[in-house]
Amino acid sequence: EIVLTQSPGTLSLSPGERATLSCRASQNVLSTYVAWYQQKPGQAPRLLIYGASSRATGIPDRFSGSGSGTDFTLTISRLEPEDFAVYYCQQYGSSPRWTFGQGTKVEIK
Amino acid sequence: VQLHESGPGLVKPSQTLSLTCTVSGGSTNSGDFYWSWIRQPPGKGLEWIGYIYYSGSTYYTPSLRNRVTISVDTSRNQFSLNLTSVTAADTAVYYCARSVIRTNHFDYWGQGTLVTVSS
Numbered sequence: 001e002i003v004l005t006q007s008p009g010t011l012s013l014s015p016g017e018r019a020t021l022s023c024r025a026s027q028n029v030l031s032t033y034v035a036w037y038q039q040k041p042g043q044a045p046r047l048l049i050y051g052a053s054s055r056a057t058g059i060p061d062r063f064s065g066s067g068s069g070t071d072f073t074l075t076i077s078r079l080e081p082e083d084f085a086v087y088y089c090q091q092y093g094s095s096p097r098w099t100f101g102q103g104t105k106v107e108i109k
Numbered sequence: 110v111q112l113h114e115s116g117p118g119l120v121k122p123s124q125t126l127s128l129t130c131t132v133s134g135g136s137t138n139s140g141d142f143y144w145s146w147i148r149q150p151p152g153k154g155l156e157w158i159g160y161i162y163y164s165g166s167t168y169y170t171p172s173l174r175n176r177v178t179i180s181v182d183t184s185r186n187q188f189s190l191n192l193t194s195v196t197a198a199d200t201a202v203y204y205c206a207r208s209v210i211r212t213n214h215f216d217y218w219g220q221g222t223l224v225t226v227s228s
Contacts, residue, residue, distance in 0.1 A: 032212055032213075033212065033213050033214075035212075035214035037215075043220075044204055044218040044219065044220055044221050045155065045204075045215070046218075047214060047215060050209075050212050050214035050216075051212050051214075056216065088155060090155075090214070092208075092213035092214075095170075095171055097160070097168060097170070098147075098208075098213070099157065100154055100155040100157070101154070102154045103154050
């Protein structure tokens with residue numbers, strides 16, 4: 001099973017600052033199969049990035065994804081008030097097919 | 110595309126949890142997508158449970174494989190989850206979601222339904 005470890009667990013930042021979220025896989029993952037989601041309290045996750053670096057429909061360009069192999073990054077260039085949420089990375093591979101990281105909470109400093 | 114989960118919000122221990130996901134604006138009869146169930150215990154992360162393809166083929170996460178069944182009714186544009194012998198550890202928000210086959214990301218999710226296992 002591929003384990004995804006996200007860091008940091010919590011990121012305390014102010015609006016306008018840059019957020020850099022890390023997702024490290026226990027084995028190599030195909031970039032095609034890496035995605036990032038945003039989840040706000042009481043809501044379902046929302047797709048932000050797929051294929052490691054492609055923005056989903058309607059996602060602002062302040063969100064960007066990068067990485068390959070075992071290390072992937074989600075960057076939010078300038079935090080807006082609505083960006084404070086929990087972010088999950090996800091990979092698809094061998095059994096159990098889909099796994100998620102444990103999440104990074106981006107909170108207002 | 111919209112997905113909507115429905116089913117009991119309270120299930121007794123040892124009984125079977127049954128949920129249905131109704132899809133609108135898209136077809137469960139399409140070969141371009143997998144239809145999955147994902148759960149999230151309160152305050153915790155996401156766990157993928159399993160998927161079904163329009164043909165009826167399924168794949169389940171190993172830790173739940175002996176208790177899970179996912180089925181599809183393409184005529185009603187619905188797919189369903191059955192989880193047997195539930196315990197308190199199965200208390201979670203259950204989401205249904207669609208994934209795109211080529212890239213295997215989840216592009217549409219239901220709003221989620223909380224299922225509590227308690228006597």
